[in-house]
Amino acid sequence: MIRYFLRRVLYAFPILVGVNLITFFLFFVVNTPDNMARIHLGVKHVTPEAIQQWKAEHGYDRPLFLNRERSGFDSVTDTLFVDRSQKLFSFDFGKADDGRDIARDIKTRMWPSLAIALPAFIVGLMVNITFALLIIFYRGTRLEYAGVVGLIALMSISGLFYIIAGQYFIAKLWQWLPISGFGEGINAYRFILLPVLVSVVSGIGSGARWYRTIFLEEIGKDYVRTARAKGLSELRVLFRHVLKNGMIPVLTGAVVVLPLLFTGSLVTESFFGIPGLGSYTIDAIRSQDFAIVQAMVFLGSVLYIIGLLLTDISYTLVDPRVKLS
Amino acid sequence: MSFVPEVLWTDALIWLLVFACTFFALHVVRTPVLRSSWHTVLERPMGMASLVVLGVFVVIGLADSLHYRTRLDNGQLDVEVKSILDRALVQLKQHTERTYSAPLATHAQARETIEKPNGGQAREKPRLQFGGAHLADPEKEWTGDVLIRMASGLSYGLIASIGFVCLLTLTLNAFWRCGISHAFSRLWRPQDKDPAWRSLMLSSFLLLLVSGIIFSLADGYHVLGTDKVGQDVLFQTMKSIRTGLVIGTLTTLVTLPVAIGLGLLAGYFRGWIDDVIQYVYTTLNSIPWVLLVAAAVLIVQVFIEQNESSFSSVAQRADVRLLALCVIIGLTGWTGLARLLRAETLKLRELDYVTAARAFGVSGPRILLRHILPNVQHLILISIVMDFSGLVLAEAILSYVGVGVDPVMNSWGNMINAARLELAREPVVWWPLVAAFSLMFALVLAANLFADVVRDAFDPRAAGSSGANS
Numbered sequence: 001m002i003r004y005f006l007r008r009v010l011y012a013f014p015i016l017v018g019v020n021l022i023t024f025f026l027f028f029v030v031n032t033p034d035n036m037a038r039i040h041l042g043v044k045h046v047t048p049e050a051i052q053q054w055k056a057e058h059g060y061d062r063p064l065f066l067n068r069e070r071s072g073f074d075s076v077t078d079t080l081f082v083d084r085s086q087k088l089f090s091f092d093f094g095k096a097d098d099g100r101d102i103a104r105d106i107k108t109r110m111w112p113s114l115a116i117a118l119p120a121f122i123v124g125l126m127v128n129i130t131f132a133l134l135i136i137f138y139r140g141t142r143l144e145y146a147g148v149v150g151l152i153a154l155m156s157i158s159g160l161f162y163i164i165a166g167q168y169f170i171a172k173l174w175q176w177l178p179i180s181g182f183g184e185g186i187n188a189y190r191f192i193l194l195p196v197l198v199s200v201v202s203g204i205g206s207g208a209r210w211y212r213t214i215f216l217e218e219i220g221k222d223y224v225r226t227a228r229a230k231g232l233s234e235l236r237v238l239f240r241h242v243l244k245n246g247m248i249p250v251l252t253g254a255v256v257v258l259p260l261l262f263t264g265s266l267v268t269e270s271f272f273g274i275p276g277l278g279s280y281t282i283d284a285i286r287s288q289d290f291a292i293v294q295a296m297v298f299l300g301s302v303l304y305i306i307g308l309l310l311t312d313i314s315y316t317l318v319d320p321r322v323k324l325s
Numbered sequence: 326m327s328f329v330p331e332v333l334w335t336d337a338l339i340w341l342l343v344f345a346c347t348f349f350a351l352h353v354v355r356t357p358v359l360r361s362s363w364h365t366v367l368e369r370p371m372g373m374a375s376l377v378v379l380g381v382f383v384v385i386g387l388a389d390s391l392h393y394r395t396r397l398d399n400g401q402l403d404v405e406v407k408s409i410l411d412r413a414l415v416q417l418k419q420h421t422e423r424t425y426s427a428p429l430a431t432h433a434q435a436r437e438t439i440e441k442p443n444g445g446q447a448r449e450k451p452r453l454q455f456g457g458a459h460l461a462d463p464e465k466e467w468t469g470d471v472l473i474r475m476a477s478g479l480s481y482g483l484i485a486s487i488g489f490v491c492l493l494t495l496t497l498n499a500f501w502r503c504g505i506s507h508a509f510s511r512l513w514r515p516q517d518k519d520p521a522w523r524s525l526m527l528s529s530f531l532l533l534l535v536s537g538i539i540f541s542l543a544d545g546y547h548v549l550g551t552d553k554v555g556q557d558v559l560f561q562t563m564k565s566i567r568t569g570l571v572i573g574t575l576t577t578l579v580t581l582p583v584a585i586g587l588g589l590l591a592g593y594f595r596g597w598i599d600d601v602i603q604y605v606y607t608t609l610n611s612i613p614w615v616l617l618v619a620a621a622v623l624i625v626q627v628f629i630e631q632n633e634s635s636f637s638s639v640a641q642r643a644d645v646r647l648l649a650l651c652v653i654i655g656l657t658g659w660t661g662l663a664r665l666l667r668a669e670t671l672k673l674r675e676l677d678y679v680t681a682a683r684a685f686g687v688s689g690p691r692i693l694l695r696h697i698l699p700n701v702q703h704l705i706l707i708s709i710v711m712d713f714s715g716l717v718l719a720e721a722i723l724s725y726v727g728v729g730v731d732p733v734m735n736s737w738g739n740m741i742n743a744a745r746l747e748l749a750r751e752p753v754v755w756w757p758l759v760a761a762f763s764l765m766f767a768l769v770l771a772a773n774l775f776a777d778v779v780r781d782a783f784d785p786r787a788a789g790s791s792g793a794n795s
Contacts, residue, residue, distance in 0.1 A: 018608035026620035149371075152777060156714065156770035158721050160741055161762045168748050266615055267722060285619045286727060293616065301611040 008312070012305045019301040020085045020294070027290050033060035033080075036097075036290065084294070093295040097287075102295050106277065112182055113264030113276030115192055120199035121261055125254060127200055128207035133238050135208070136215055148209070155205025162202040163271045166194055180273035195272045199265070215246045248318050255310045259303035263296070331392040331406050333644040335571050335651075339390045342574055362703075365782040370524035372778035377528040378771035382566055385410065389567040392640070406640035410567075414560055417543060420455035422555035428756050429546045431457030431467060456547045474541045482537030486530045493526070550756040552743070558757050562764045564735035569768060572651060572720045572730075573713040579655025580712075584662035585705065589693050591663070592670025602667075606660040615726060617657050622728040625649040643731035650723075650730060654716065662708045669701050703783040710776040714769040721765065737761045 037054040038046055054060075062080045087094060093102035135147040171179040177194045218224065219242055227237045262277065269278035277296065284292035353359040366372040389410040395403045411418060425434040432450040439447055452458070460466045490512070498508040512522045539559070542548050549558035591602040609617070629636075629646060636642040673679060674697070682692050717737075723729035724738025725745075732739060740761040747754035 014604065015608050015611060018604070019612055022608070022612065022617075023620065026617075026624060029624050149774075152773045153770055156766055156773050158718050158741075158762060158765055158769075160721055160725060161766075164741075164745065164748065164758065172748070263613070267725065281613075281616065282726060285616070285623075288623070293620070297612055297616055300613040300616070304611040 004312075005309075008309050012302075012309075015305060016089070016298070016301055017085065019297060020081070020088065023294050023297045024081055024084070027293065036060065036288075088295070088298045094291055096284075096292050097289045102292055105280065105292075106295070106299070109275055109277050109280050110262050111276075112188075112274050113269065113278060114262055115188060116195045116199070116268065116272075116274055116276065117261040117264050119192065120196045120203075121254075121257070123196065124200045124203045124207060125250075128204060128211055129243070129250065131204060131208035132211035132215055133243065135212055136219065136242075137234065137238055148212075151205050151209045151212075153205070155209065157202075157205075159202045159267065162198050163268065166198040166201075167271070170194060170197075180271070182274050191272070191274070195268050195274065199268060211246075211250060214249050215242055218242050218246045221245075251318060252311055252314050255314045256304075256307040258310065259306045260300065262303060263300055327396045328393045329396055329402060331394050333392055333406070333641065334648045335575065335644055336390045336392060338575055338578065338648070339387070339571065342578065343387070362782050364518070364520070366778050367520035368518065369778050369782075370521040371774050372782075373521040373524040374528040375771040375775040375778070377525060377532065378767065379775060381532060382570065382768050382771070385563060386567045386570040388413065389564065404638055406638050410563065414563065417557045417560040420547070420557060422453050422455065422547070422551045424551070424553060424555050425754055426453055426456055426547060426551045426555075428548060428550040428558075429456075429471060429542065430550065431460060431463040431546075434752065434754070453547075456551075457545060459545055470545070471542070474545065475538050478538035478541030479534060480537075481541060482530075482534035485533045485537065486526075489529055489533065490526060493522075549760045552757050553747075558760045561735050561740060561757075562737070562760045565737045565740060565761070565764070566768070568647065568730060568734060568736040569717045569720060569765065571647060572654070573716045573772075575648070575651040576655045576658065576716050577709050577712060579652050580659045580662065581705065581709075583656065584659040585666060585698070587659070588663035588666025589670050589697060589701075592667040593674055593689065593693055593697065595671075599667075602663070606663055609657060610660050614657065615723070618653055618723060619726060619728045621653040621657070622650065622723075625653070639733055643734040646731045647734065654719070658712075662705070665704055665708065666701055669704060670697055673697050673700055707776070707780045707783055710772070710779050714772040714776065717765065717769050717772070737765045 033055050034051055037051040037060070041050055041054055060080065062083065084094075091103065093106070096102050096105070131147075131151070135144055135151075138144045138147065167179050170176050171194060178191055180191075182188060182191045215238075223245070224237060224242060227241045228234070232240075263281075264274070264276040264278035266278040266282050268274070269276045270282045273279070280292065281296045283289075284296065353363055367376075389408045391409045392406050393408075394406055397403055422433065426432070427434055430453065432452055435450070436448045437451050439449055439451060441447055452463075457463055457467065457470075460470060490509075494505060494509045494512060497512065498505050501508055501511070503511070511519070512526065515522050539548055543559060547557050547559070549562065552558055552561070587602045587606075591599040625646065629642060633642075636645070679692060679696055682696055687695075720729055720736060721738035721741055724736060724742050729738045730736045740757055744754070744757035744761070747757065
């Protein structure tokens with residue numbers, strides 16, 4: 001088990017290096033450090049000295065991948081890429097272009113993201129499973145047919161529609177909840193309700209449909225027939241026996257997204273003005289702040305890899321037949 | 326005035342795709358197994374109906390993919406690139422108002438200061454230049470006029486529907502040779518294993534009636550209103566169809582070779598090839614998708630700005646950006662299918678017929694092409710149709726983030742993005758949003774239902790598990 005764990009962690013290392021390589025390549029093809037300096041110093045009255053100084057201040061004064069001024073091994077290591085990657089691996093994200101500390105920003109912005117994403121995830125899971133089981137309960141009837149077509153219709157609606165319609169009707173027309181923004185402490189719930197509701201509703205279509213196929217695979221198995229033969233009611237069979245066994249693939253499938261809940265949702269957060277990591281990232285893309293984007297990509301990849309690891313572990317926890325090797 | 330055809334990049338690729346689809350259709354007709362699978366798709370009412378709706382979208386999209394420019398009187402080419410669809414809808418395109426007007430309105434939405442003939446000034450809603458311009462007294466005549474137009478549109482639709490049934494009966498009679506009355510009754514009471522004719526006719530009726538009403542109203546009004554600069558919203562939504570279709574199909578064209586190639590190689594050869602390919606797709610997967618696409622689109626944007634002079638028209642520039650977007654989404658989106666194909670190939674390579682082929686000394690690439698690929702093609706087909714709707718929806722999200730199609734291009738994402746803040750206006754401007762969302766919904770719903778039917782018909786394992794077709 002421990003050896004397996006170690007191997008996976010070692011395997012994660014080249015993946016993270018690859019991730020850094022890709023982000024570096026993508027961003028510096030667009031934005032040479034000279035360009036970035038010009039954008040931040042303003043287009044007018046820029047002297048070459050000022051650019052050099054800006055680059056030195058922000059650590060962009062070294063070549064990207066290959067330092068021709070140094071010899072031997074140093075020509076590869078004394079570069080922007082290696083320097084930045086080393087710092088990322090020690091979770092030292094450096095400063096954003098406006099001088100703020102990225103690590104601190106991430107720490108404070110993580111909680112609003114989590115406050116939206118975690119309830120949305122849990123409530124969404126419960127709602128989706130309930131819908132899936134109800135549709136299975138009515139299988140073979142017209143109600144099932146209507147339910148499945150309804151789910152397909154729900155998943156055919158653009159996510160943007162749910163957000164815009166929710167904001168318009170619930171917040172603007174009926175004024176039940178604030179349109180956007182975020183509050184401190186106990187008052188925050190008023191701002192959280194609408195985004196959570198919108199995320200849950202927009203996820204029902206694809207989520208419930210997916211869980212339905214999982215539970216349908218369970219329903220043909222022998223233990224279900226035994227349970228029915230014992231004379232248990234169909235509802236009891238579904239919500240006790242099938243649900244319990246069907247939870248294995250459901251939970252292991254859900255575990256991979258758990259760590260990513262920290263980074264929040266890009267679109268939801270920016271529509272609802274939540275000061276979380278999703279809106280942080282979108283703002284960084286729009287202002288082309290490379291340091292933030294790279295930090296967020298790195299964080300996202302680390303969390304994804306942790307998610308994969310957790311998935312494997314959760315398999316062994318819920319199903320003793322699976323052994324890691 | 327003469328016309329000079331103009332072939333944009335995406336046009337060429339779309340027509341190539343049409344060509345490939347025709348070729349594939351011929352192949353299906355000649356292969357009994359494939360033919361029976363597709364036949365089950367047509368037997369399902371849902372499959373037939375969604376196919377009809379998709380067909381209408383495709384026809385509109387194709388009409389919008391034949392571009393030309395006019396040669397002006399002085400011998401120079403017009404800067405504007407038009408399509409056949411523009412020409413068909415020329416009235417909608419040219420009837421632009423000054424600013425917002427509600428659907429079927431005769432007056433603008435907002436009050437303006439108007440000079441009265443007697444010299445005074447008044448704040449009132451001005452009459453529209455084209456919407457309801459034929460009415461002398463809109464207050465009294467509007468209801469009657471709209472009803473009459475709807476009725477006449479409905480009757481046109483009915484006539485077209487009857488014509489359609491007659492044509493269908495005659496065609497099938499020629500095919501079955503059973504007499505016209507018999508063919509007609511068989512259309513309504515299909516025999517076993519007949520395609521779902523009733524569903525075909527009902528969905529066509531519905532479409533013909535609705536489009537009859539819309540076009541007879543569009544003659545005198547803006548059926549879906551006008552936007553901020555007075556452009557007809559109906560025209561914009563129709564033009565957006567092509568963008569959605571291009572993103573949904575051309576992206577797959579990029580994805581397929583990469584996904585098939587890498588998936589089969591990894592599964593068949595295993596060893597270090599498998600390790601490398603797995604490494605590549607885990608790395609790609611672990612980068613948040615929107616960020617990856619955003620970074621790549623920014624590169625393309627800079628590239629296009631630097632080479633501004635090499636594009637002779639705005640349409641060309643927008644087209645290159647659209648193509649680049651498809652390539653980017655395709656190159657970042659192949660991992661799912663590749664993983665699926667790898668797993669399937671791992672299973673297939675151990676089967677007896679593959680072992681037998683290997684024992685006969687058949688080379689690796691040949692085994693992949695002749696023995697493995699044909700046995701995973703149902704997976705490929707299913708993933709093509711399932712991905713399509715997701716891609717159409719993704720366009721709207723990307724346009725919202727600011728890394729979608731060119732801002733001058735008509736697309737649902739751009740329409741939604743532009744109309745997002747209009748809900749905050751007083752009085753509220755809802756029609757551009759509703760128009761964009763509902764057309765997008767119609768296309769995506771049809772595609773999803775079709776995908777569901779196709780999956781059931783082609784995937785023996787999932788067969789019977791879906792209630793949508795039982």
